[in-house]
Amino acid sequence: MTEDFYDVLGVSRDASEEEIEEAYRDAVRKYHPDVSDAPDAEEKFKKAKKAKEVLTDDEQRQMYDQMGHEQFVEADKRGATGGGARGGAGGMGGMGGMGGGGFGDVQDIFDQFFGGGGGQSQNRPRQGQDLKTGLEIDLEEAYHGAEKQMDVRRPETCSDCDGQGHPPGTDSRTCPECNGQGQTTTVQQTPFGRMQSRQTCRRCEGEGTIYEETCSTCGGNGVVREDATLTVDIPAGIRDGQTLRMEREGAPGERGGPNGDLLVEISVAEHPDFEREGDDLYTTAGVSFPQVVFGDTIEIETLDGPVELDVPAGTQSGERFRLKGKGMPRLQRRGDGDLYVQIQVVTPESLGEEQREALEQFAEASDEDIDVDQSFFDKIRDSF
Known part of the structure; x- marks a missing residue:
């Protein structure tokens, strides 16, 4: 395990315990063997768990910061950091015990290091992973x-x-490694003296019993x-x-x-007619030139059916109107957002003779110099 514990969890060296716990939960969601099919998921999961165990224990973290990664890991292998008390093979620890959420109180510390019931929390019921x-x-x-x-x-x-991991009725025997206790006791010589620790039995994984057959x-x-x-x-x-x-x-x-x-x-998913910003919706409505000149009442489609919108005379293309309460429902709050309708003047692609003459007269009455070779509506389009 050569990767720095802070890098394993993706946190800074001054990260709080809450930030470390959150980073560990993210790692569990990604790499737990029951969740991920990646070939290196189990190894990454173990690294994250070990990093979390060390960095959420004040004493262990202080030693880690002082010694550096390589020296700490080497000392941990020899038991000099007290890491062996955390249970599990190779000092990797289990999901419960000290690594699962702290010592709790002074009695827990005594139990872990001097042979009390510290490792028993490994055998308690535990909620499954999210x-x-x-x-x-x-x-x-x-x-x-x-x-x-x-x-x-x-x-x-x-x-x-x-x-259970074994067929019903499978013959079983008491685990010879732990004599049915589910835990093994290790006495280690450390710079602080002889330390006794308990850890989950590797052979029976804390069950205290070995079964002769495994579920196929x-x-x-x-x-x-x-x-x-x-x-x-x-x-x-x-x-x-x-x-x-x-x-x-x-x-x-x-x-x-x-x-x-x-x-x-x-x-x-994106919608072809509406854009959403928070609880508000935005859409466009195409209207003709006479409609914005003289004013009109138009029909607007909403997600809850059609409604009417009054377009006042003299409305400009691009002008926006609000339909109050016609947006999205407010989640866990009363009321609804609003629907904003942007007006767009639609230019016809072709004109009849009467329409053309009427618009030319309109242009002349407005003292506009219009090149009849270029459509009046082309001029209007260019102005927008």
């Missing part, structure tokens, strides 16, 4: 809310062995990857990039613990 996926919806679904079907591939408890379906892991179809409730007004949490739809818990959650990141 999983993350994405779901794309259209703007209409974001406006009205919707129920969406979503297919996900996720780790689930092996049904053949009920998550899950390979002894108790977990398999399965396809599942879930129904996601999309709330009206949700924005692009927001995340929905589906409780207990994540990875299975360990030792009878509850499942984790499934985090669904919502992506709202």
Whole structure:
């Protein structure tokens, strides 16, 4: 393990414990073997876990900063840093115990280093990891809310062995490594004196029992990857990039613990007629030259059906009007955003003889010097 612990988690050397914990949770979501199929995921997960264990312990972190990475790792192998008390093979530690969230109090410190019950938290039920996926919806679904079907591939408890890792009725025996305790005790000579530590038994992984047969379906892991179809409730007004949490739809818990959650990141597709900014919508409406000259009432399509908009006489092309409350619903708040309609004068591509004569008379009455070889509406178009 030659990579600096701060670099492993992607945090600065003055990062707070909260920032380190958050970076570790991000690493778990990316690299946990139950979540990632990447060939180096397990190794990256172990590195992140070790880095988190050291950097969230004040004493360990101080020693690490003083000694530097290489010397600390070498001392940790010899047990001189006290890292062996964290449990697990090679000092990598388990998900619980000291590495899982701190010592708690002075009694925990005593238990960890002097042979108390420190490692027992490894065998307690633990909630499964949160999983993350994405779901794309259209703007209409974001406006009205919707129920969406979503297919996900996720780790689930092996049904053949009920998550035990071995077939029912498999012969078992007491683990000779730990004598059924699930933990082994190590006495180490350190600069601070003789230190006794307990760690999860490598051979039985804390179970205290060894089974003669492994489940062929899950390979002894108790977990398999399965396809599942879930129904996601999309709330009206949700924005692009927001995340929905589906409780207990994540990875299975360990030792009878509850499942984790499934985090669904919502992506709202672009709409051909509307642009969204927050809870407001923006659109355009094409009108004719006479309509803006004399004024008119036009029909505007909204996500909730057509509405009428009064266009006053003398409206300029590009002018914008607000339809209050015709935008997106405000998520978890009362009311709706607004719809802004930008007026665009549409220039006809061809004119009848009467239309042409009428516009030429209009131009003459306005004292405009118009080249009749160039369409009047070409002139209008050029002016915009």
